[in-house]
Amino acid sequence: MAETTLPVATTPEPKLETMVERMRRRARLVLALRLAVLVFLIGGWELGVRFGWIDPFFFGQPSGIVDKLIDWFSNGTSIGPLWKQIWVTIYEAGAGFLIGAVMGILCGIALGRNQLLSDVFSIYIKVANSIPRVVLGSIFIVALGLGAASKIALAVVMVFFVVFANAFQGVREADKNLIANARILGASDWQMTRAVVIPSALSWILASLHVSFGFALVGAIVGEFLGAREGMGLLIATAQGSFDSNGVFAAMIVIAVVALIAEWILTMIENRLLTWRPETTVHE
Amino acid sequence: MDATSPSAIALHNVARRFVTPDGNVLSALEDFDLAIAPGEFCAVVGPTGCGKSTTLGLIAGLAKPQAGRVTLFDAPVDGVDRRVGFVFQQDAVFPWRNVLGNVMAGPLFRGVPRDKAEAEARDWITRVGLKGFEDHHPHQLSGGMRKRVALAQTFINNPQVLLMDEPFSALDVQTRELMQEELLQLWAQAKSAVLFVTHDLDEAILLADRVAVLTTRPARVKSVHTIDLPRPRDVATLRYDERFIAIARKISDDLREEVLRARAGH
Numbered sequence: 001m002a003e004t005t006l007p008v009a010t011t012p013e014p015k016l017e018t019m020v021e022r023m024r025r026r027a028r029l030v031l032a033l034r035l036a037v038l039v040f041l042i043g044g045w046e047l048g049v050r051f052g053w054i055d056p057f058f059f060g061q062p063s064g065i066v067d068k069l070i071d072w073f074s075n076g077t078s079i080g081p082l083w084k085q086i087w088v089t090i091y092e093a094g095a096g097f098l099i100g101a102v103m104g105i106l107c108g109i110a111l112g113r114n115q116l117l118s119d120v121f122s123i124y125i126k127v128a129n130s131i132p133r134v135v136l137g138s139i140f141i142v143a144l145g146l147g148a149a150s151k152i153a154l155a156v157v158m159v160f161f162v163v164f165a166n167a168f169q170g171v172r173e174a175d176k177n178l179i180a181n182a183r184i185l186g187a188s189d190w191q192m193t194r195a196v197v198i199p200s201a202l203s204w205i206l207a208s209l210h211v212s213f214g215f216a217l218v219g220a221i222v223g224e225f226l227g228a229r230e231g232m233g234l235l236i237a238t239a240q241g242s243f244d245s246n247g248v249f250a251a252m253i254v255i256a257v258v259a260l261i262a263e264w265i266l267t268m269i270e271n272r273l274l275t276w277r278p279e280t281t282v283h284e
Numbered sequence: 285m286d287a288t289s290p291s292a293i294a295l296h297n298v299a300r301r302f303v304t305p306d307g308n309v310l311s312a313l314e315d316f317d318l319a320i321a322p323g324e325f326c327a328v329v330g331p332t333g334c335g336k337s338t339t340l341g342l343i344a345g346l347a348k349p350q351a352g353r354v355t356l357f358d359a360p361v362d363g364v365d366r367r368v369g370f371v372f373q374q375d376a377v378f379p380w381r382n383v384l385g386n387v388m389a390g391p392l393f394r395g396v397p398r399d400k401a402e403a404e405a406r407d408w409i410t411r412v413g414l415k416g417f418e419d420h421h422p423h424q425l426s427g428g429m430r431k432r433v434a435l436a437q438t439f440i441n442n443p444q445v446l447l448m449d450e451p452f453s454a455l456d457v458q459t460r461e462l463m464q465e466e467l468l469q470l471w472a473q474a475k476s477a478v479l480f481v482t483h484d485l486d487e488a489i490l491l492a493d494r495v496a497v498l499t500t501r502p503a504r505v506k507s508v509h510t511i512d513l514p515r516p517r518d519v520a521t522l523r524y525d526e527r528f529i530a531i532a533r534k535i536s537d538d539l540r541e542e543v544l545r546a547r548a549g550h
Contacts, residue, residue, distance in 0.1 A: 180346055181376035183364050185441065186393035195389065199380040276380040276421045 060245040068250040089232040096155020097216035108167025141227045155219030159212040166208035170201030206270045291319040292477030298352035312338040314502035325478045327488035330498030331546035336481040340447045369443030371451040384418040390441040408436040428459035446476045465519045500546035
């Protein structure tokens with residue numbers, strides 16, 4: 001019932017005011033401390049370099065990284081404009097993520113719903129999952145060439161198993177009571193999958209999507225390391241080749257920003273899809 | 285209970301056995317006999333873990349007996365039957381659907397056109413007193429309100445056989461009393477045969493025409509008691525009636541024997 005949230009008017013208001021005030025003050029304190037930690041780390045790094053305690057040749061220098069980023073954004077990188085490199089990597093990671101996620105969800109639901117299929121294939125999936133998949137990158141480069149296809153393939157492989165495992169588990173964890181209820185209410189197998197199994201697996205699947213976009217980025221970048229004509233991975237490899245540690249850090253920051261934006265978009269989608277969940281509606 | 289009268293639900297010599305993980309055979313039901321006439325309200329009480337829920341699963345077609353016959357209107361049960369409704373002990377409403385979506389789920393599954401299903405659902409939501417909550421999701425409702433959703437979800441399919449597995453056991457005493465009252469009203473209109481499993485003897489007597497007492501595992505029917513209290517019954521005051529107390533005393537002696545045996549045996 002909704003009445004639990006409304007006893008505000010009757011209780012003395014000043015008390016509540018101070019509680020809100022206290023919460024705000026705490027939030028400000030946390031923010032200030034966070035900034036302090038950042039300033040301390042970056043400032044310490046910069047000062048360490050200035051005083052000669054840290055060798056900028058190996059470990060870079062914050063001001064140098066900022067200069068590098070400005071230079072990249074205004075003049076382009078050694079391998080072409082920065083936007084182009086970012087876009088290529090996003091495209092590879094995004095395409096790999098989409099393909100891998102869709103395949104993972106479909107296979108996870110199919111195997112989760114069918115005992116025989118899952119008994120037959122579970123052993124192979126376990127084996128495939130235990131292979132360090134980054135190694136496959138070399139094969140993909142040989143087979144698919146230096147273009148985007150080999151990076152997408154690597155990202156797909158990275159994403160697929162995470163999403164698959166979660167979708168499978170989510171289907172298996174579907175509440176037995178809900179399934180029995182739907183069956184008695186008259187649901188056919190397909191209606192059951194749509195009305196009960198997929199919605200209950202959805203929170204598992206969405207949780208795996210958060211992790212796996214990161215994996216898709218790793219797949220794309222490692223693929224570019226191994227052999228490419230463009231992309232953030234190549235940019236890092238080039239910087240590494242010319243002993244430019246500031247360049248490596250600058251590329252890392254760009255990639256981190258991309259990952260954070262993707263994470264934010266995924267959280268928005270998740271909140272949209274899971275409005276029925278008590279936790280997410282209370283949150284934001 | 286004689287062979288010529290029609291029965292809505294009948295179990296003849298039914299046995300249901302499980303194989304435990306260590307290879308033993310566990311018998312939940314053995315030689316189980318019970319018949320319920322159309323429109324009759326029968327309650328089943330017994331010691332905890334004696335196989336009451338197992339019985340409901342067999343009638344609902346969710347499980348098959350290893351021996352004996354389970355029939356609905358004299359036809360053997362083969363899978364889930366459309367005439368059966370089931371109210372579960374735990375929440376079984378769909379948490380991702382709002383109240384309207386939950387109540388109209390049954391008709392939609394059964395192929396009723398959407399607008400007709402929705403009209404029916406709105407009618408049932410009003411009947412169980414949830415008007416104005418159509419757009420709420422289950423987590424926004426209290427336990428009693430979720431139970432009302434479950435009742436509407438079940439009754440909208442117009443079940444001729446209604447199976448209830450300790451449906452009100454998770455509710456507080458006041459809410460439970462309200463829900464019992466409500467159930468009696470719904471049942472009086474629907475005229476379905478009800479098999480109501482409970483561990484609460486008072487609840488069984490308040491609601492039912494007959495109360496069957498089960499033995500400890502393997503469960504059989506130990507005794508059947510006819511409850512000749514007049515209807516309509518007032519759930520709130522009936523439990524202080526002398527006739528109620530006399531019946532309760534008689535059945536509870538029966539039940540206590542089994543509870544003690546269950547405690548000694550397990």
